[in-house]
Amino acid sequence: MSDILEVRNNLPRINHLSRGLRKWETVWAVISIQGHPLTTHSYQVVKEGRSWFPSDEQQWESLEAGHLIAIILDSHRKNPLFYAPVENPKHILDIGTGRGSWAVSDTADLFPETIVRGVDLFPPPGDWFPPNCIMEVDDILQEWTWRDPFDLIHLRHMLGSFTPDEWDIVYKHCYDNLKPGSWIEHLEMDPRISCSDNSLPPNAYTPNFSERVLDAAENWNHPLDTVRTMRSGLEKAGFVDIHEKSYRCPIGPWARDATLKEAGRLHYHHWATGMEGWAMFILTKWGLPKPWTKEEVQVLVAKARKELKDPHLHMFQHTRRVWARKPTVEEMSGIHVKQEEDGIALIKREEVR
Numbered sequence: 001m002s003d004i005l006e007v008r009n010n011l012p013r014i015n016h017l018s019r020g021l022r023k024w025e026t027v028w029a030v031i032s033i034q035g036h037p038l039t040t041h042s043y044q045v046v047k048e049g050r051s052w053f054p055s056d057e058q059q060w061e062s063l064e065a066g067h068l069i070a071i072i073l074d075s076h077r078k079n080p081l082f083y084a085p086v087e088n089p090k091h092i093l094d095i096g097t098g099r100g101s102w103a104v105s106d107t108a109d110l111f112p113e114t115i116v117r118g119v120d121l122f123p124p125p126g127d128w129f130p131p132n133c134i135m136e137v138d139d140i141l142q143e144w145t146w147r148d149p150f151d152l153i154h155l156r157h158m159l160g161s162f163t164p165d166e167w168d169i170v171y172k173h174c175y176d177n178l179k180p181g182s183w184i185e186h187l188e189m190d191p192r193i194s195c196s197d198n199s200l201p202p203n204a205y206t207p208n209f210s211e212r213v214l215d216a217a218e219n220w221n222h223p224l225d226t227v228r229t230m231r232s233g234l235e236k237a238g239f240v241d242i243h244e245k246s247y248r249c250p251i252g253p254w255a256r257d258a259t260l261k262e263a264g265r266l267h268y269h270h271w272a273t274g275m276e277g278w279a280m281f282i283l284t285k286w287g288l289p290k291p292w293t294k295e296e297v298q299v300l301v302a303k304a305r306k307e308l309k310d311p312h313l314h315m316f317q318h319t320r321r322v323w324a325r326k327p328t329v330e331e332m333s334g335i336h337v338k339q340e341e342d343g344i345a346l347i348k349r350e351e352v353r
Contacts, residue, residue, distance in 0.1 A: 053098075054281075057125075058273050058274070059277050060125055061269070062269070062270050062274030062277070063098045063101070063274075065269040065270035066156075066274075067101040069267055069270060070156065071106070072259060072262055072266065073263055075259065079110065081102065081106055081107055082152065082185045084184075084325075089152055090114060091114065091115050091151055092115070092117070093152070094107070094117065094154045095119055095170070096120055096155060096157065096158045097118030097120045098124070099124050100124040102156065103116050103118035103133055104116075109130065112130075114151075115132055115148075116133045117133075117135075118133070118135050118136070119137070120137065121137065122137060141169055149177055149178060149179040150177055150182060151178075152182065152185065153174045153178060154186075155184075156187040158188065158226065160224050160282070162222065163221045163222055164221075164223065164229075167229070168236065171184075171239075172237050175237045175238050175239065180328050180332065181326060182326055183323055183324065184239060185321065185322070185324075188319070189249070189317045190320070193207040193251075193316075193317065194315070196314060197314055199313050199314045200313050204313070205306075206308060206313075206315060209301070212279075212300070217286070219287075220286040227319070231322050239326060240327050240331070242322065242325075243322070244320060244321065245320070247319040247320075247321075248316050248317075249263055249317050251267045252264050252267070252309075252313070253311070254312075268309075271305075275305070276297070276298065279300070283297050
């Protein structure tokens, strides 16, 4: 964890926190939250079996590394937190907030006059948060009860959180709860391991690890291909003005570029601390051809971890950021008029026949 804290401390402050902190406010969806019985990892969720990500110290460390990777990859920007052209936001929502780093450590700091809400199936580990940041435990598949529409909704590292049909519900909820003309932004990594040279042998353990987890997620009907489907999902929900940015993030400090080298060092920590927790639930529940044993998972994880340390293996993951806008009132009026005109034209063609 010390390496991650060192990177966090060496990053330039987006905006100095000079405000007081208060006890975090949370909305509990349930009273009893129990750990998953299969392993030493704690899978704390509102609904049993909903989350395949643990909520323990190892996972918090992995999530913090993942947050810092995203910051470093866009460290050349004045605002590395999001690309959506949001100005003077009043309300921001971070879905799948996890540790709360994006919402608490940076976004609430950058926008001190904005109410920033973070929501997840389990509470974050901290006790004290900025006065403009609210952490909530809730299931976003249910009806949303927030009264104020949002200027920005942010999602990140949500692979495997939902079935395809549930993703449609999530994007529809986002659309319905944004102000007209406001933005949604979604960042995901492709879990498939890539290599741009011949350094990775065909029998490498890390790509095998990824493929086994991908197969299990598909078997569970929680596919991990969100990086490839989120744009079409946003289009289906009605969003317009869709933009994309793609990254290649190395795993390990093998890249020559200084920024990518630092991102790669963090990406190694992201994998090393997170991979057992990622695999344990999904492989022991949904692994193919039959559910794995805990020991089988640990053996594969140990081999992949050892491989990740090899600086001669030039592995990386494709990452994609997509941001899109809810139509303005005027645009929505035009869409409705166009739909009505298309309907009338269709009726007339049917009459001619």
